[in-house]
Amino acid sequence: MNKPILAITLNPAIDKVYAVDDFAIGGVFRPRAMTATAGGKGLNVARVAHLLGEPVAAGGFIGGGNGRFIAEQVRESGIATAFVPIRGESRICINITDRNSVSTEVLEPGPQIRAKECDRFIAAYRRLLVNCAVVTASGSLPQGVPADFYRTLIGVAHVQKIRFLLDSSGEALARGMEGAPYLIKPNQEEAEKLLGMELTTVEAQAGAIVKFRAQGIELPCITLGKNGCMAGLADGVYHFYGPALEVVNSVGSGDSFIAGCAVGIARQQGLVETIKLGMAAGMANTQFFQTGMVSLELVEQLYGQIRFERVRSY
C-alpha cells in the first residue's frame, strides 16, 4: 500500500444540523430531524482523498465525548486516525435549518489547548511524517495554539522532505506562509488581504502568484470560484478552468481541491495533473448536497474537461 496522506484538522467539530419548522427567536423547538457528523475542513480533505482511493490518516486535537464521537466516525468511514487527545472538549457547530432553508449557525469556539498538548502534537506529528506521502493542514487554530504553529509544522515537514499543503486564513495563514509550505490556495479575497492590494485582473493575480513563489512557496494557487484557479507552476503562472456547472452546494469545494492536489502529489504526478485533479475534485464536490463529497466517476469525467493556459512566464 502507498504511504498515506496525513490530513490535519487542529480544531475538528461535530457538525449538527437541526431541521425545525418556522424557527423564530424566543421559541422552543423540537427538531423534526437531526444529523451529527464529524466536521472540520481537514476532515473533508481526508474524506475526499479517501474517496479518490488513497490511504489517509486524519490528525488533529480531539477531546472529551465529542472528540471520541469524531474519532469513531472518522474510523468508521475507513480513514485511519492519528488524533492527539486533549483535556478540553471538542466543539460542536450547530446549524438550525428551518423548512424555508434558512440556516442559523451557532459555532462553539472549541477547546483551549495547553502548551503540553501542542508539544505532544508535534512529537506525534514528527513520528507520523516518517511514513507519510504528503501533509495537508486545513482551517483555523484552536485557542491556545501559537499563531506560528503551522510554520512550526511546515519546518518539521521540510526537514523530512515532505510536501505541506496549507489551507487556512488570516494570521494562521500569514504566519504559516513564513515557513514556505509547498502549496497554498487562498481565494481572491484572502490573497488580497495577504498582499494588501486588489487582485481583480488576471495580471494582478499572476503577479500575486509570482510574489508567493518569491517567498519560497513552490505551488501557490489562487482559487477563483467558478472561474477556476491561478497556479504557479515551474515555468509560469497558469489559469486552470473547467466546464460551467450548475452548483448544488459549493461548501467543501476548497477542501476537495486540497484533497485532489494531495492525491496527485502522493501519486507523484506532474504539476499540471496535480492541479487538474484538485480542480476536478473541487468541481465534483459542488454537485453533491453533502459537504466534502465527490464520486470517483464524476472526478474522472471532469478531469478530462479541465483546460489550462499559461498567462505569464517567469
Add this chain to the structure above:
Amino acid sequence: MNKPILAITLNPAIDKVYAVDDFAIGGVFRPRAMTATAGGKGLNVARVAHLLGEPVAAGGFIGGGNGRFIAEQVRESGIATAFVPIRGESRICINITDRNSVSTEVLEPGPQIRAKECDRFIAAYRRLLVNCAVVTASGSLPQGVPADFYRTLIGVAHVQKIRFLLDSSGEALARGMEGAPYLIKPNQEEAEKLLGMELTTVEAQAGAIVKFRAQGIELPCITLGKNGCMAGLADGVYHFYGPALEVVNSVGSGDSFIAGCAVGIARQQGLVETIKLGMAAGMANTQFFQTGMVSLELVEQLYGQIRFERVRSY
C-alpha cells in the same frame, strides 16, 4: 450513613446555554460564553437532595459521549451514579440567550431505548431498591420506553415497600398513577388535564386531592406556584403556603419540592414536616439564578415560615 435517595431521570440531557449578541434568524454566531451542565428534572432532584445533606444516587439511561459527560459531572458533584448505559446518544438541550435575555431553545428528542435496555434498567433498579430510602422519578419517558414504564417501576417499589415519588406529565403521569405512587405533584393545569375539569377554587382542588387519594396515592399534592400547594395528608386536605418572595428564577422549583419531600421521607419525618421541607426547598430554589440550586441556610429559614391550614376533612 443513611440509605440513599434514588433519583431517576430516564431522559437526562446536557443543558447547553450559549450567550450570543443580537441573535437573529439566518446569522452565524460565535458565542460570547457557553456553559454545559448535566440536566434533566431528576438530576435537579438529586442535586437539591444532596445539598440538603442526604446521600443520593442518580439513575436513568445514558449513552455515548454525552452520557459519559453527564455521568462524570454528576459524580464530580458528589452524587453516586447508577445509570444504565444504552447504545444511543444522550440528548443535548440548547438554550441560546441573547444579551436582551431572550431565550431560544432547541431540544433534541433523545435516544431511542431498546426493549433489552428497558429490561436491563428494571433489573438494575430492582437491585438498587434493596438499599434505598425512597425513589423519585422525574420527567418524560424517552422514545421506545413503554408508556406504562413508571407504573412498572412503582409496582417493583411496592413489593419492596419503598415509597415512590412521581413527577411527570401527560400520558407518562396518567399511566404511572395507575400504579399508585406514594406522592404526585401535578400543577393546577396538569391536574385539570388529568381529571378533565377546571380546578380554579380551593374546594375543587381539595376535591381533586380526594380523588387522587381514592386511587391509592397516599400523599397527592397540587402545586400552585406562589400560592403554595394543596396536599392530602392522613386526616384531610391541607393548604401549605410560605412568605411572598421576589422570584429570581423559578425553573427547577418543582424538582426542588420533590427533593425536599424525598429528604423528609428518607428522614422518616411526619407528613406535615415532609411537605414543609418540600415547600421550603421549592421556594429557596426561586432565589437562585441557577436551576436546581438551594442553600441549606435559606431552606432552614423558609422552613420556619411555612404555614398550613386544613381546608377539608375526609
